[in-house]
Amino acid sequence: MNMPLLQLVNIRKELSIHSDGQTISTVILPDVSMEVRRGEFAAITGPSGSGKTTLLYLMGMLDKPTSGSIFLEGDDVTVKNEEELAGLRNSKLGFVYQFHFLLPEFSSLENVMMPMLARGRYPLATARARAQELLHLVDLSDRLNNKPNQLSGGQQQRVAIARALANDPILILADEPTGNLDTKNSELVYRMFQRVNVESGQTIVVVTHDEAFAGKTNRNIHLVDGEIVRDSR
Amino acid sequence: MPPLEHIAWHAALREQWRFVFSIALRHLGGKKRQTVLVVSGVTIGSMVMILTLALGEGIVQDIKDKIIETSPYIVITGEKMHPKETQLYTAGSDSSVSYSMVSRIRPSERKQIKPYTETLALLASIPAIDGAAPFVFTRGVLRYHTVTRQGVIKGIVPALERTIGNLESKVVTGSLNELSFTKNGVLLGSGLARKLRAGYHSLISVTGESGRMFRVRVVGIFSSGFGAVDDNNAYINLVLAQLMNNVSADAVSGIGIHTTSLDVVNETSAHLRTATGYRTETWEEANENVITLFKRNNSITLFLVLFVFVVSGFGIANVLITIVLHKQHDIAIMKSMGVSRASIEWIFLVEGIILGVTGAVLGGIAGHLLTALISSLPVSYGESAVVRNDHIVTVERASFYVLTAVFSIVISAVSSLGPARRAARLNPVEILRG
Numbered sequence: 001m002n003m004p005l006l007q008l009v010n011i012r013k014e015l016s017i018h019s020d021g022q023t024i025s026t027v028i029l030p031d032v033s034m035e036v037r038r039g040e041f042a043a044i045t046g047p048s049g050s051g052k053t054t055l056l057y058l059m060g061m062l063d064k065p066t067s068g069s070i071f072l073e074g075d076d077v078t079v080k081n082e083e084e085l086a087g088l089r090n091s092k093l094g095f096v097y098q099f100h101f102l103l104p105e106f107s108s109l110e111n112v113m114m115p116m117l118a119r120g121r122y123p124l125a126t127a128r129a130r131a132q133e134l135l136h137l138v139d140l141s142d143r144l145n146n147k148p149n150q151l152s153g154g155q156q157q158r159v160a161i162a163r164a165l166a167n168d169p170i171l172i173l174a175d176e177p178t179g180n181l182d183t184k185n186s187e188l189v190y191r192m193f194q195r196v197n198v199e200s201g202q203t204i205v206v207v208t209h210d211e212a213f214a215g216k217t218n219r220n221i222h223l224v225d226g227e228i229v230r231d232s233r
Numbered sequence: 234m235p236p237l238e239h240i241a242w243h244a245a246l247r248e249q250w251r252f253v254f255s256i257a258l259r260h261l262g263g264k265k266r267q268t269v270l271v272v273s274g275v276t277i278g279s280m281v282m283i284l285t286l287a288l289g290e291g292i293v294q295d296i297k298d299k300i301i302e303t304s305p306y307i308v309i310t311g312e313k314m315h316p317k318e319t320q321l322y323t324a325g326s327d328s329s330v331s332y333s334m335v336s337r338i339r340p341s342e343r344k345q346i347k348p349y350t351e352t353l354a355l356l357a358s359i360p361a362i363d364g365a366a367p368f369v370f371t372r373g374v375l376r377y378h379t380v381t382r383q384g385v386i387k388g389i390v391p392a393l394e395r396t397i398g399n400l401e402s403k404v405v406t407g408s409l410n411e412l413s414f415t416k417n418g419v420l421l422g423s424g425l426a427r428k429l430r431a432g433y434h435s436l437i438s439v440t441g442e443s444g445r446m447f448r449v450r451v452v453g454i455f456s457s458g459f460g461a462v463d464d465n466n467a468y469i470n471l472v473l474a475q476l477m478n479n480v481s482a483d484a485v486s487g488i489g490i491h492t493t494s495l496d497v498v499n500e501t502s503a504h505l506r507t508a509t510g511y512r513t514e515t516w517e518e519a520n521e522n523v524i525t526l527f528k529r530n531n532s533i534t535l536f537l538v539l540f541v542f543v544v545s546g547f548g549i550a551n552v553l554i555t556i557v558l559h560k561q562h563d564i565a566i567m568k569s570m571g572v573s574r575a576s577i578e579w580i581f582l583v584e585g586i587i588l589g590v591t592g593a594v595l596g597g598i599a600g601h602l603l604t605a606l607i608s609s610l611p612v613s614y615g616e617s618a619v620v621r622n623d624h625i626v627t628v629e630r631a632s633f634y635v636l637t638a639v640f641s642i643v644i645s646a647v648s649s650l651g652p653a654r655r656a657a658r659l660n661p662v663e664i665l666r667g
Contacts, residue, residue: 053666062569063662083573090571097665101566105259115570117252120245127248163570175665 003074004035005171005203006059011068013054013226028054029065029226036171036205041197043214044207046223052207053175055223059205060093060173061085073170090119094164098176101160102148108135108159109144115166134162138192154185161192165202172196174206178213190216253576256567257583260556267552272592274545275641278538279596280603282637283629285538287604289531291627293524298626300520303457305366305397305489307502308519309352311345312512347484352509356490359508361501364396364491369474371486375421375467377429377437384425385465386439388474388485397491400455400468406433407453416470418452424464426454439469441477449473458622542640545592546648549585553652557581565661578657585649586642593641597634604629 013029028051036042036059044052057063058070061077070077072092077085089095094115102111112131116122122130135144138158148156157177164172174193178186190213196202208214222230261268346352349367356365369388374381391413394400401409404420412418419439421431431437435451449469456463475482492501502513517524557564564577608627 057662057665060569062665086568086571086573088571089569093571095566095569097566101562101665103256103259103563103566105263110255114252114567117248118567118570118572118576120248120252122248123244124248124251 004071005038005040005073006036007071007074008032008034008058009069009071011055011058011065011070013051013058013063014066027226029058032068032226032228034221034228034231036203038170038203039197039201040219041194041204041217042206042219042221043217044205044221044223045209045211045214050223051226052223056173056175056205056207059171060095061089087119090115091121091167092170094166094169094172096157096160096164096172096174096177098179102156102163104148107145107147108140108151108162111148111159112162112166115163121167131162131166134165135159137165137195138162152185154181154188157181157185157189158192161189161196165196168200168202170203172202172204174204174208176208176210177206178208178210183212186210186213249576252572253579253583256580257587260560260580261584261587264552264556267555268588271545271548271552271588272595274548275542275589275592275645276596276599278541278545279593279637279641280600281541282535282538282640283597283600283633284603284607285534286531286633286636287600287627287629288607288625289527289534290630290633291608291625293527293531294628295622295626296520296523296527299458300516301495302399303403303459303462304516304519306492306495306498306516307490307505307513308487309346309490309505309509309511309513310487311347311485344486345480345484346486346488346511347481349483349485349488352488352511355509356488356505359501359504361492361497362490363493364393366390366393366397366489367471367485367487368489369471369478369480369486371441371474371478373439373441373477375425375429375437375439377431377435380429382425382428383465384467386441386467386469386474386477388469388471388477390471394468394489397489403455403457404453405456407451409453411452412468412470415450415452417447417449417473418470419449420453420455420468421451422463422466423454423456424460425467426451428464439467439477441474443477443479445477447473447477539640542644545641546644549588549645550648550651552588553581553585553649554655556584557652557656560656561659561664564656564659565664568659568661569665574657577659578653581653581656582646582649585645585653588649589641589645590638592645593638596641597637600637601629 011029011032012027015026015028017024017026032055044055046052054063058065061070061072064078068078072088077088080088103114106114109128109131112134113127116127116130117124132141132144135141138161140155140158140162143151143155148159151159172193177193178189181189193204193206194216197204206213206217214220219233220230221228346367353365353367356362366389371386371388373384373386375384376382391409394409405423407420409420412420419437421429426432429437431451433451433454436448437451438446439449440446471485472482474480475484490501490505492498498515502515505511506513567577604627608625610625611623612625613623
């Protein structure tokens with residue numbers, strides 16, 4: 001089967017800003033078409049305001065395009081309602097953000113368990129066992145019960161990666177995952193993504209400013225003013 | 234890595250609820266000080282509500298107890314309720330056509346039961362009745378030295394009075410017994426005695442409706458606990474009262490009746506009305522205005538107390554709005570990991586309900602303890618009080634606790650609805666972009 005994992009067809013995204021009774025419309029993505037194949041490790045680069053984060057959120061079904069269609073495994077997600085999309089995000093997608101966004105009241109283990117319990121996909125005991133394995137995978141077996149504020153930035157980001165992997169997603173989306181980290185930790189995070197990509201064959205799309213990071217991925221999509229100016233594999 | 238495991242829907246639902254509760258509890262745990270303050274608000278609301286209900290019900294109960302203790306369950310008064318029919322014309326024995334004249338119902342010139350001994354005999358034949366005492370009721374003027382007072386004077390048969398009430402135990406000086414062997418004796422209410430400045434064995438003069446003045450001796454002073462009764466009433470012997478009012482010896486104003494139990498009062502009263510034709514009134518009917526007054530007063534107080542709850546509702550809404558604002562990032566991240574809108578809403582609803590339930594439970598306990606404390610305190614009411622007692626009577630009912638719990642849960646749920654909706658509506662993209 002040669003169906004792309006994710007297919008974007010003529011995506012247009014406008015943002016409307018209401019102020020002083022006037023509505024100002026800005027086009028962020030005029031007309032983007034692209035596809036992501038299974039097993040790809042792709043980086044989206046581009047200057048600030050080029051629309052790369054918007055593109056990522058559209059891929060992640062957190063936002064809807066003004067026009068155009070997005071197909072996940074051949075299924076048009078732009079026609080689905082909020083509840084169906086939440087279910088899809090939970091079962092098929094994993095997110096990693098620049099500012100890790102772990103829930104501060106919960107331990108590393110509980111944070112990783114959360115996507116498994118949120119929609120009742122796993123029983124508690126299974127979720128705990130899985131979360132332990134995932135934290136072992138990101139080398140944090142000794143930090144299971146630490147709260148986020150007891151972890152370094154790099155460690156927090158690794159917990160976030162473990163959390164993104166919780167429901168064994170087919171697609172992992174990361175927004176500037178190394179934007180807040182030093183070189184050493186950035187390298188560590190890159191290696192984790194690469195390992196997941198190679199070992200489990202999970203597809204990864206990363207939005208990044210980090211040239212070194214982008215250089216090591218196997219696909220580079222360069223965005224300027226909402227248009228793909230370069231797409232190299 | 235263990236294989237993906239899809240679990241049964243009910244187990245999934247249980248996990249989702251566990252998820253909702255664990256987040257709700259952590260949120261509240263992270264806002265300990267505010268949580269404690271808000272719970273205290275609900276606690277005080279619940280406590281005050283329970284105390285108010287217990288005190289209100291206590292007053293009504295206190296009044297009812299005093300009424301039952303001192304007044305007859307049923308009183309028959311000499312007022313004919315069923316006028317006699319006078320047959321004017323009947324068209325033959327087989328015809329249904331007949332004319333009757335019914336004289337208009339009007340109170341008989343003098344409200345009397347006559348001959349009362351006949352009625353007493355009828356009452357004695359009814360098994361539900363275990364006591365009956367005739368009385369003559371009149372207004373009169375009492376005078377002692379230079380002090381003159383109006384009063385309600387009731388002529389009674391002391392021996393029979395014992396069968397319908399507990400007047401004897403209310404006599405604080407002298408005795409009811411002394412009245413029975415003192416033909417010209419009088420029992421004064423404590424307030425009346427004080428106003429007349431008369432004491433035990435004082436010789437006072439009484440003028441009844443007939444206008445004749447009689448010299449009577451104070452053989453006792455009673456205190457019923459009802460201000461109005463103690464300030465105005467006096468008891469004399471039935472025969473003296475009949476003399477004083479120019480009432481024939483076989484007539485009385487009414488008969489006080491005691492029944493074997495309070496449950497049969499209403500049916501016995503109805504039965505007596507038809508059997509004797511006289512007007513009957515139960516203790517509840519006779520004191521309806523007092524009882525309803527206090528009940529209405531209770532409703533008003535309760536209504537005001539409910540506002541305490543409304544205020545604690547504002548407290549709940551306030552703390553939840555703070556949490557929602559503070560946790561916007563968490564909400565966005567939960568949404569991006571696929572937590573449903575309903576779960577997000579439930580997280581905050583559950584937080585509000587936890588606050589409400591905790592407050593209701595603590596308030597219930599505090600209310601119970603405070604009620605017990607207040608009813609154990611000795612108090613002294615002024616002599617002018619409507620009802621006097623040596624302690625504050627409180628009555629606790631399970632329904633008070635149920636009502637309070639329901640109210641605090643409803644208020645907390647309603648107050649958290651707004652913040653919960655707001656959280657559920659948050660657009661994750663706007664927040665994640667910062």
